[in-house]
Amino acid sequence: MAGATTMHLGGNHAARFENKAATSETPLVKWTILAIALTFFTVFLLMPLIAVFVEAFRKGWETYVTALVDPDALSAIKLTLLAAAVSVPLNLVFGVAAAWAIAKFEFRGKQFLITLIDLPFSVSPVIAGLVFVLIFGAQGWFGSWLIDNDIKIIFAVPGIVLATVFVTFPFIARELIPLMQAQGKEEEEAAVVLGAKGWQVFWYVTLPNIKWGLMYGVILTNARAMGEFGAVSVVSGHIRGQTNTLPLHVEILYNEYMFSAAFAVASLLALLALVTLVIKNWVEHQAARSYRDTQESAS
Amino acid sequence: MSIQVKNIHKQFGAFTALDDITLDFPTGELVALLGPSGCGKTTLLRIIAGLEQADSGQVLLDGDDASSTHVRERQVGFVFQHYALFKHMTVFDNVAFGMRMKPRGQRPSEAKIKDKVHELLNLVQLDWLADRFPSQLSGGQRQRIALARALAVEPRVLLLDEPFGALDAKVRKELRRWLRKLHDELHITSIFVTHDQEEALEVADRVVLMDHGKVEQIGTPEEVYRHPATPFVYGFLGSVNFFHGRVEGEAVRVGDDTLPHEPHDFDHGAEVVAFARPHELDIDTDPASTAGIAARINRVLAFGVTARVELDGINGSSGQHFEVELTRERVSELGLKDGQAVRLVPSRLKVFEREGASA
Numbered sequence: 001m002a003g004a005t006t007m008h009l010g011g012n013h014a015a016r017f018e019n020k021a022a023t024s025e026t027p028l029v030k031w032t033i034l035a036i037a038l039t040f041f042t043v044f045l046l047m048p049l050i051a052v053f054v055e056a057f058r059k060g061w062e063t064y065v066t067a068l069v070d071p072d073a074l075s076a077i078k079l080t081l082l083a084a085a086v087s088v089p090l091n092l093v094f095g096v097a098a099a100w101a102i103a104k105f106e107f108r109g110k111q112f113l114i115t116l117i118d119l120p121f122s123v124s125p126v127i128a129g130l131v132f133v134l135i136f137g138a139q140g141w142f143g144s145w146l147i148d149n150d151i152k153i154i155f156a157v158p159g160i161v162l163a164t165v166f167v168t169f170p171f172i173a174r175e176l177i178p179l180m181q182a183q184g185k186e187e188e189e190a191a192v193v194l195g196a197k198g199w200q201v202f203w204y205v206t207l208p209n210i211k212w213g214l215m216y217g218v219i220l221t222n223a224r225a226m227g228e229f230g231a232v233s234v235v236s237g238h239i240r241g242q243t244n245t246l247p248l249h250v251e252i253l254y255n256e257y258m259f260s261a262a263f264a265v266a267s268l269l270a271l272l273a274l275v276t277l278v279i280k281n282w283v284e285h286q287a288a289r290s291y292r293d294t295q296e297s298a299s
Numbered sequence: 300m301s302i303q304v305k306n307i308h309k310q311f312g313a314f315t316a317l318d319d320i321t322l323d324f325p326t327g328e329l330v331a332l333l334g335p336s337g338c339g340k341t342t343l344l345r346i347i348a349g350l351e352q353a354d355s356g357q358v359l360l361d362g363d364d365a366s367s368t369h370v371r372e373r374q375v376g377f378v379f380q381h382y383a384l385f386k387h388m389t390v391f392d393n394v395a396f397g398m399r400m401k402p403r404g405q406r407p408s409e410a411k412i413k414d415k416v417h418e419l420l421n422l423v424q425l426d427w428l429a430d431r432f433p434s435q436l437s438g439g440q441r442q443r444i445a446l447a448r449a450l451a452v453e454p455r456v457l458l459l460d461e462p463f464g465a466l467d468a469k470v471r472k473e474l475r476r477w478l479r480k481l482h483d484e485l486h487i488t489s490i491f492v493t494h495d496q497e498e499a500l501e502v503a504d505r506v507v508l509m510d511h512g513k514v515e516q517i518g519t520p521e522e523v524y525r526h527p528a529t530p531f532v533y534g535f536l537g538s539v540n541f542f543h544g545r546v547e548g549e550a551v552r553v554g555d556d557t558l559p560h561e562p563h564d565f566d567h568g569a570e571v572v573a574f575a576r577p578h579e580l581d582i583d584t585d586p587a588s589t590a591g592i593a594a595r596i597n598r599v600l601a602f603g604v605t606a607r608v609e610l611d612g613i614n615g616s617s618g619q620h621f622e623v624e625l626t627r628e629r630v631s632e633l634g635l636k637d638g639q640a641v642r643l644v645p646s647r648l649k650v651f652e653r654e655g656a657s658a
């Protein structure tokens with residue numbers, strides 16, 4: 001993730017390195033490496049992607065469309081969008097706040113906070129789901145209280161949203177912390193000395209400096225929120241038309257031997273991934289450009 | 300506006316950055332805080348600005364205690380070593396920033412802001428760069444824009460943190476002269492931090508020398524250069540030769556040799572360090588002479604207006620290096636050769652008691 005801003009920087013250098021006789025490899029080595037990479041790419045990345053679309057359209061357009069406008073599928077789409085719509089803004093606010101605190105201030109327990117932010121990455125999504133069942137489930141800590149007050153979290157929409165938020169927690173913060181640390185706080189200090197208030201400093205100075213990193217984090221968060229399976233699966237209960245997200249719906253269809261429908265819905269997720277990739281690349285390009293400007297102005 | 304700091308103390312963990320600093324910066328003066336890196340000068344500047352909090356002590360702006368005043372209400376202009384220009388804004392927007400951030404009631408109209416920005420850009424002679432971004436400017440231009448931006452809010456004091464530190468030697472010299480001229484026009488109370496003694500002596504009305512969180516000496520450039528108060532100041536302002544020795548009557552005994560020295564208030568037998576600048580030493584080639592310090596010529600560098608002679612100490616001061624500055628006529632008159640044994644005779648000697656003499 002942190003590599004996002006550095007990817008486009010080596011371009012010139014690599015070309016020069018490659019073109020010089022003294023530093024370039026023999027054609028044999030070059031082509032062997034290329035062939036290995038391309039084979040791997042085709043077998044493990046391109047083929048599955050093609051397979052999804054081929055399988056989805058195997059029985060023609062009609063089956064494809066029917067699978068997508070099925071009420072259960074529509075409900076799954078809606079729930080997936082809802083989970084993303086809640087977790088992205090929530091993690092946006094949290095991520096910016098956490099990154100701001102960590103990058104611009106010194107305080108006790110900072111390292112602990114950084115480790116804590118990474119927790120959702122290091123823990124298996126299934127465990128993440130189970131944790132929520134243990135806390136909010138019928139036999140969980142707050143179980144009886146929730147039943148008494150007629151609040152449903154596990155096997156209901158709130159549980160799915162909670163699990164999604166948890167799993168996508170680190171993306172934005174992780175993206176912004178190194179960026180903000182690299183930028184230091186001199187510009188913010190300059191703004192304060194010039195009379196800017198806290199929110200003005202954030203809005204006019206900090207935010208413009210991190211906007212591409214932030215966009216990148218949002219895209220990753222969104223992609224994961226829509227694609228999350230493990231944690232959501234544990235808390236969902238698989239109630240059709242109610243607590244199924246798109247990935248869960250795909251699994252159900254597949255288990256019921258409705259392959260074409262399963263792949264049709266899967267193709268929707270794949271399409272989403274492709275769109276995400278395109279936007280991601282564009283954002284990376286912008287980020288690299290603004291990073292280059294920063295480097296120039298720092299030299 | 301005058302600035303006073305009283306009994307400022309600042310600690311970073313076990314490191315004492317500022318140790319009971321009391322200073323007075325009178326209205327309208329350009330003062331240099333000079334010292335080696337880590338001496339606390341930047342910390343002091345940041346405390347005056349309000350960017351850093353002192354552990355104890357007071358900052359008085361115009362006689363009023365500013366300790367509880369927020370940075371943005373102190374009305375100080377601050378110029379950072381690395382410019383800290385807003386990268387995503389044009390030069391114009393950078394300079395206009397301070398005015399645009401004012402509360403609605405006090406904010407000037409866009410037309411007024413525009414006039415003011417152009418007036419300031421003219422002042423720093425960069426009006427033609429208004430539409431550029433900071434990344435398109437040279438270092439010297441950036442620092443001048445940073446200065447224009449700081450002046451836009453009409454600060455009562457101007458604080459500059461190593462303003463020329465990131466620039467190359469030629470631009471630095473140019474900007475130095477320019478800053479002095481600008482100060483003569485504006486007469487705004489200014490403090491600038493530097494570790495470059497030449498810069499401090501050339502630009503400032505007064506120089507405050509700091510070392511290890513303490514003030515070593517305050518004075519006009521001439522005072523501190525001519526009459527250094529401590530061995531540190533002597534060593535820090537320009538090249539220097541030093542001799543460790545003991546006071547014996549009207550002389551300082553250094554190893555087997557003696558240096559003549561007017562009677563001073565030193566006890567007989569006191570351990571001292573004697574200082575002499577390169578131009579305050581002469582070379583005596585007479586082998587029969589016993590005055591001064593014995594040394595061997597290592598190299599004669601005769602390319603400048605004056606010639607520099609590098610020598611190694613022999614006898615009591617072996618392992619030490621000396622530097623002597625002579626006119627070229629004097630060098631050819633003496634006919635100095637590499638490896639020749641000579642004697643160094645100081646025309647002027649400044650003697651300090653030994654303790655803490657670390658130069």
